[in-house]
Amino acid sequence: MKTRSLRWRLTFVAVKCVLVAWLIWLGCLTWQLTRSHSGFWDASLREIAAQILGSMPDGLERLPSRPHDADAAARPPVDHKMSFQVWLHGRNVVYSAAAPFEPLKPDFIDGFARRRIDGETWHVYSLHDPARGLIVQVGRSKQMIATELWGLMMQTLAAATLIFALFVLMVWIVLGRSLRPITALRNTLQSRPPLDLTPLQAPDLPREFHPLVAAFNEQLTRVDQAVQNERRFIADAAHELRTPLAVLSAHADVARRAGSEAERDLALRRLSAGVQRSTRLSEQLLDLARLDAATGANALAPVELAGLVVIVVRDFEALARERGQRISLRTEPGTIRGDIDQLGILLRNLVDNAVRHAGDGGQIAVACRGEVRDGVSGLALCVADDGPGVPDPDERERIFDRFYRVQSGAGNGGSGIGLSLVARIARTHGATIAVGDGLDGRGLSVTVFFPGD
Numbered sequence: 001m002k003t004r005s006l007r008w009r010l011t012f013v014a015v016k017c018v019l020v021a022w023l024i025w026l027g028c029l030t031w032q033l034t035r036s037h038s039g040f041w042d043a044s045l046r047e048i049a050a051q052i053l054g055s056m057p058d059g060l061e062r063l064p065s066r067p068h069d070a071d072a073a074a075r076p077p078v079d080h081k082m083s084f085q086v087w088l089h090g091r092n093v094v095y096s097a098a099a100p101f102e103p104l105k106p107d108f109i110d111g112f113a114r115r116r117i118d119g120e121t122w123h124v125y126s127l128h129d130p131a132r133g134l135i136v137q138v139g140r141s142k143q144m145i146a147t148e149l150w151g152l153m154m155q156t157l158a159a160a161t162l163i164f165a166l167f168v169l170m171v172w173i174v175l176g177r178s179l180r181p182i183t184a185l186r187n188t189l190q191s192r193p194p195l196d197l198t199p200l201q202a203p204d205l206p207r208e209f210h211p212l213v214a215a216f217n218e219q220l221t222r223v224d225q226a227v228q229n230e231r232r233f234i235a236d237a238a239h240e241l242r243t244p245l246a247v248l249s250a251h252a253d254v255a256r257r258a259g260s261e262a263e264r265d266l267a268l269r270r271l272s273a274g275v276q277r278s279t280r281l282s283e284q285l286l287d288l289a290r291l292d293a294a295t296g297a298n299a300l301a302p303v304e305l306a307g308l309v310v311i312v313v314r315d316f317e318a319l320a321r322e323r324g325q326r327i328s329l330r331t332e333p334g335t336i337r338g339d340i341d342q343l344g345i346l347l348r349n350l351v352d353n354a355v356r357h358a359g360d361g362g363q364i365a366v367a368c369r370g371e372v373r374d375g376v377s378g379l380a381l382c383v384a385d386d387g388p389g390v391p392d393p394d395e396r397e398r399i400f401d402r403f404y405r406v407q408s409g410a411g412n413g414g415s416g417i418g419l420s421l422v423a424r425i426a427r428t429h430g431a432t433i434a435v436g437d438g439l440d441g442r443g444l445s446v447t448v449f450f451p452g453d
Helices: 006-034 039-055 142-178 180-191 207-257 261-293 305-322 340-358 393-398 418-428
Strands: 083-088 091-095 111-117 120-129 134-141 301-304 326-331 335-338 363-373 376-385 432-437 444-451
Touching: 006 142, 039 083, 039 120, 039 134, 120 142, 134 142, 142 180, 180 207, 207 261, 301 305, 301 340, 305 326, 305 340, 305 363, 305 376, 335 340, 340 363, 340 376, 340 418, 340 444, 418 432, 418 444
Parallel strands: 326 363
Antiparallel strands: 083 091, 083 134, 111 120, 120 134, 301 335, 363 376, 376 444, 432 444
16 A cells, blocks of 8 residues: 655645635535525615615606516516616606516515515515605515525635635645755665664754654664674674684594594593583673673563572582582572573673682682662672682773683683673663672672662
8 A cells, every 4th residue: 555645644634624614614605695584685785775766866757667568588688686676656767677577566665575576586675765756676586696696606616716726736835845854864864875874964854853863863873883783793703713613623633633542532521621611602602692682671570589599500510510619509588670581691600700710629609698788778699719819909890891801810711701791781780790809818709789679
């Protein structure tokens, strides 16, 4: 179905409103002119009779009487405006060409009357001058009134039609000129390169369209941000995956060329460890992409944080046993409002970071407890280890930057993504992060405080 243009719609609505108003006015005018007892025709007859009586000169008695013509076919054509008779002492001395032969008002009494003359209904008026003996009678037949009314309506209709046509033309032209800035805006958009997401500039646009342009510019900003995030993610992913993939290829070549079973077993173990690191890196990159693609419109729901902590910690128990590590867990019941998927990512990255950096035989402590900070009650999630930690205070401020890797300390090197994800998710939930020493004055502790409702 073809959509009509805004210009056409506005013109149609304006024309329709004016047409309805004009038809109502025309109906009222017709009713006013055609109603049975309207004073319009009465006033007209009275005025004409007075004018004729006042214009009659002296000496009318010398005029011959009107001859009575019995042949109706010889009567002149009907005057579609009015007929009149002037009577002097019972004689019709002055008359209009199409006036009836018989008196319009036989009783000659002043005033109005309705009569049937020659099969037609007449509306007549009689007026006399006693001093001069003159009687003036004027009248209109029903046909005359209808003809005059029809002529008046046709003239009014013709004038109104012309004015209406001019109005439609002017509305069309004015709307076309008013919508030119929109057409220019459309042409600007069509001529833009595909990835040109700069805000639109439309100073000449009508004020009613400014909110639309502002909303469109906001959408362009969001799209531009999404495009930039995607580009950054692709670049980061390509950069981060290049080295692990090269290492995996090298370990595979060593295993394939190993001269002994022991060398092959060592190469395969290294290859397996590299696959695990690459898998974890891929998971973190996917989590990063999900957060970059999020619009912030995800609805927050009540989440039992202690239950989520227990589930995540259990997922890491097998890996901790392989490394001889011990994970202690202490939780208190409490509910926060959040996105359960994002909170799961936050927990997994905190625990994974502690497990990787605690080293073999290390200890990890995970706690979820209620706290009050600055008069605000909430839940504090703390993950601590006894690994090498981050002794440099300057580095502690940078560990939440994307792809930043700690230069000092020991432990398995990370990708620099996990803690940046933690920081982003914490900001999304209005939480604050504190970094301190870990267990027994060693290692690192990260505490995320979620304010209550």
